[in-house]
Amino acid sequence: MSMLVSLIAVFGLVAVSYMMELVGLHTVLGIIIPYTAVLVFLGGFTYRIIDWARSPVPFKIPTTCGQQESLSWIKHNKLESPSTTGQVMARMFLEVFFFRSLFRNTKTDATEGPRLLYTSDKFLWLGGIVFHWTFLVIVLRHFRLFVEPVPGFVHLLESVDGFIQLTLPTFYMTDMVIVLVVTYLFIRRVVIPQVKYISLAADFFPLLLILAIALTGILMRYILKVNIVGVKELVHGLFALSPVIPDNLGSTAYIFYIHLFLVSSLLVYFPFSKLMHMGGVFMSPTRNLPNDSRKHRHINPWNDPNIKPHSYEAYEDDFRKVMKSVGLPLEKDVDGEEEGEK
Amino acid sequence: MVKTPKPKELTENLLEKPNLLRGDQPKQSWMETPVEFKPGTYCHAAKPKVLEGLGFPNPREWQPGDDDWQLPDGWEETILKGFQERLKKFRSFKLYMDICVRCGACADKCHFFLGSGDPKNMPVLRAELVRSIYRGEFKTAGKILGSIAGGRKMTIGVLKEWFMYFHQCTQCRRCSVFCPYGIDTAEITMMAREMMSLVGANINWIMEPVSNCNRTGNHLGLQPHAFVSSIRSLCEDIEEITGVSIDVPFNKKGAEILFITPSADAFAMPGIYTMMGYLLLFKHIGLDYTMSTYASEGGNFGSFTNNETMKMLNAKMYAEAKRLGVKWILGGECGHMWRVVHQYMDTMNGPADFLELPKSPITGTVFSNAASTKMVHIAEFTADLIKHGKLKLDPSRNDHWHTTWHDSCNTARGMGLLEEPRYVLQNVVNKFHEMPENTIREQTFCCGSGTGLNTDEFMEVRMKGGLPRANAVKYVMEKHDVNLLSCVCAIDRATLSSLVQYWVPGMEVSGLHELVGNALVFEGEKWPRAMDLREDEPYDYEEPEEEPEAEAPAEATEEGGEGDV
Known part of the structure; x- marks a missing residue:
């Protein structure tokens, strides 16, 4: 059901943009929607981050995945149980860029006995890391279209990515990889029973949308061959804040507008979805805090000073007689007289 | 039922x-x-x-x-x-x-x-x-x-x-x-x-301990005289078993250290043996400490309820430390108590500026990792003592035990206390094997009964939830003849006992300091002993001659033996 809804939604987006192109709404498709999308993305993203940041972190709760810093001769695991800001940054770096926690993943099976078996399972990690890095490379490659002159890192990326010179224009490996990896991520959602059971439309939709973006991009580049000069003109115009609609995109311009519309859809959807994990991963208190809570006091802004324990005095009032019977020292003696220090 | x-x-x-x-x-x-x-x-x-x-x-x-x-x-x-x-x-x-x-x-x-x-x-x-x-x-x-x-x-x-x-x-x-x-x-x-x-x-199993703890100072609602009597009777057992006589100070003003441990160690099996271990250790090093009847609960079922209740119950620790004028606090073996102490206490009820930087009076080691909270875990404290050779230990006194180590969830993933207890364990026993690596340290499995779910009417779910832990225990039992599952958590000591009885019959459960207590060698003690702290009889014991001679104290080993993984 949720899969079907997502599929219909993505097809819907394609259909809408195709029809808009047919009736010649090029200014809407090429200028108004992209600008709106970027504004929604930037504004929404910022709003979500600020909204999270407005909720304080009342307690220092890192999940410690290694030995704490304690006695000098016990080897401290600086990455998994960081105790300084620098060590936390190293932990976060590995989380954000290499998905270290996901790398630990295991798969559990129950067999006769019963016996539980744990085996290393790196597929999700591999799928995740390939997807994210590929996506990043593709986004960075697009800088060729965004600014003039083309930044140096783009040339580098292009030459590495286009190492296999199969086609004209140059074939980029990432184009194939992203289709494969998104397909993998989609299939595992459908095939692995546990993952299928928890999946929502909000899980299928972004995968299908990204797949559609990749496929339209591939069609546009290798098969329908939109005039790249026209594309550059349009995109440069957007970035230079002097938008133009070029008339030299060619007969297959529709595929470019669909691609652009889908990218705009992703930008609009992004801040309101789980895709915000991109910003959230930096803010998770179980990962971005040092394990030094006994060394440095963490402040909770809403800590209530009026919460007091049941006092010793009240306790002694309740139990004075029995306390005396076992010889416990008292603040006040049974007959009510102050008793000196024992 | x-x-x-x-x-x-x-x-x-x-x-x-x-x-x-x-x-x-x-x-x-x-x-x-x-x-x-x-x-x-x-x-x-x-x-x-x-x-x-x-x-x-x-x-x-x-x-x-x-x-x-x-x-x-x-x-x-x-x-x-x-x-x-x-x-x-x-x-x-x-x-x-x-x-x-x-x-x-x-x-x-x-x-x-x-x-x-x-x-x-x-x-x-x-x-x-x-x-x-x-x-x-x-x-x-x-x-x-x-x-x-x-x-x-x-x-x-x-x-x-x-x-x-x-x-x-x-x-x-x-x-x-x-x-x-x-x-x-x-x-x-x-x-x-x-x-x-x-x-x-x-649920009642959480709220009743909260209520008891609030008024009487501990989960079971043991009133001060009952708490004191319970510990004194443990001292009698210790004297009978070892010949060592111990007088535990309670609510003593001006003591150097306040010792707080879960109250289960004072009355529940097998926690009481761990309590005996603490008391023997303190006697062995002549520690100037006191226990408190007012703050007689290390555990904090408030943390299973809401943060306000957690704070209210936890506040007793600092309040009592302040009233008694101690220098710092030593905490016993407990899982969720240490989650609260390590990650919440200072924030909720600090700053503990009336206490001093914790320093071991025996070795002079400064526990700078507890510089603000001023509370030290007993495994850290004991590991330091052993490292400095301050304990006379004879690990062969635990030779009837073939041990494995259960990392408690809270001390493992909410603190990072992994090596200290292993170091202590491997210095007080000769036989030790780790469970499989996906089931220990940061990947350790819960006993299945934590957070106040350790009640009898819930046994079916507890036994299901404890299966992964029991399974790993069974593995080392079959492979290495392990017969003792040791841990630093009071809930574990109680619940793992039911768990292994159900899934791994023949396995026993202990605290860390029970084994320390067995291994400690005292001047003028009764040795050979007729029994260990459980009053079982694992030793080759013959009725002693007229004047029993104390066995030469074994030196503490410098490095712990390597357990294979």
Whole structure:
């Protein structure tokens, strides 16, 4: 059901943009929607981050995945149980860029006995890391279209990515990889029973949308061959804040507008979805805090000073007689007289 | 009394009935699957007098199996208001409502899921029980699209589901280790339990200890004289067994160190042997310490209820340290107590500026890692003593034990206390083997009964949840003849005993300092002994000659033996 809804939604987006192109709404498709999308993305993203940041972190709760810093001769695991800001940054770096926690993943099976078996399972990690890095490379490659002159890192990326010179224009490996990896991520959602059971439309939709973006991009580049000069003109115009609609995109311009519309859809959807994990991963208190809570006091802004324990005095009032019977020292003696220090 | 199914039945349940862990997809979507309260799968509701005494809302006679939970009018509003309040107070909660991508990495990491196969015990789905309300009540898409957007409304069915499944999470944080964003179900469970407290959906096994602890100072409600008598009778046992005479100071002003441990160590098996170990250790090094009857509970069942109650109960530690004028606090073996002490205490009830930087009076070691909280874990303290050769130890006195080490969830994943206890253990025993690596250290498995779920009426779920731990124990028992599961947690000591009796008969459970106590060599002690601290008779004992000679003290080893993994 949720899969079907997502599929219909993505097809819907394609259909809408195709029809808009047919009736010649090029200014809407090429200028108004992209600008709106970027504004929604930037504004929404910022709003979500600020909204999270407005909720304080009342307690220092890192999940410690290694030995704490304690006695000098016990080897401290600086990455998994960081105790300084620098060590936390190293932990976060590995989380954000290499998905270290996901790398630990295991798969559990129950067999006769019963016996539980744990085996290393790196597929999700591999799928995740390939997807994210590929996506990043593709986004960075697009800088060729965004600014003039083309930044140096783009040339580098292009030459590495286009190492296999199969086609004209140059074939980029990432184009194939992203289709494969998104397909993998989609299939595992459908095939692995546990993952299928928890999946929502909000899980299928972004995968299908990204797949559609990749496929339209591939069609546009290798098969329908939109005039790249026209594309550059349009995109440069957007970035230079002097938008133009070029008339030299060619007969297959529709595929470019669909691609652009889908990218705009992703930008609009992004801040309101789980895709915000991109910003959230930096803010998770179980990962971005040092394990030094006994060394440095963490402040909770809403800590209530009026919460007091049941006092010793009240306790002694309740139990004075029995306390005396076992010889416990008292603040006040049974007959009510102050008793000196024992 | 609820009848607990036999291990055979639970095994069949796991291996032969349809089970999501083994890949059988449930027919119904989880949102359409209502909860069913069968005896053995839920804890009894909190008694009205307990809630009244603590000033908690909606005290009444009821049970979770009742159709009518007797909730006050407008209870949904109360929950939703509490929900929004907590989103504003806890970034963890808000963030974890938003960023989960449902990748499924956590799904098979929870001991309750592994033992039961119940889909709602997958951490991701447990969290979705709350997230679906977040989306359905507070988010535009969820309000309009409902279940298509993964949203639903707060209903009695949802509350019952929360009650069932947030009392099937022990806040062990194992899922959080594997989550790429560190999403911690413990945070979500804490919030859900807080919200349930707002309408009186509490369990008695948590609330009664909270109430007792508040008034009498400990969970069982042992009054001061009973607490003192209990420890004194342990001292009598110690003297009988070892010939060492111990006088424990209580509520003593001006002592250097206040010692606080879970009260279970004072009266429950096998915790009492651990208590005997502490007392022998303190005697051995001539420590200037005191125990307190007012702060006679290290554990904090408030932390299983709400943060205010956690703070109120925890505040006794510093209050008593201040009243007695001690220099610092030494904490005994307990799991969740140390989660609270390590990650919450200083923030809630500090700064402890009336205490001094903890320094071992025996070795001079300064515990700079506890510079602000001023509270040291006894495994840290003892490891330091052994490292400096201050203890006379004869590990062969534990040769009747072949040990393995259970990392308690809270000390492992909420503190990082991994090597200290292993160092101590390997210096007081000769035989030690680790359990498989996916079941220890940061990947350790919960006993299945933490966070106040260690009650008898809940045995079926506890035995399911404890299966992964028991399974690893069984493995080392079969492979290496291990016969003792040692740990630093009072709840573990009690609950692992039931667990291994059920799944791994023949295995025993101990605290760390019980083994320290056995190994300590005293001047003028009774040796050879007729029995160990359990009053079992593992030693080659012959009636002593006229004048028994103390055995030459064995030197403490410098490095712990390597256990193979």
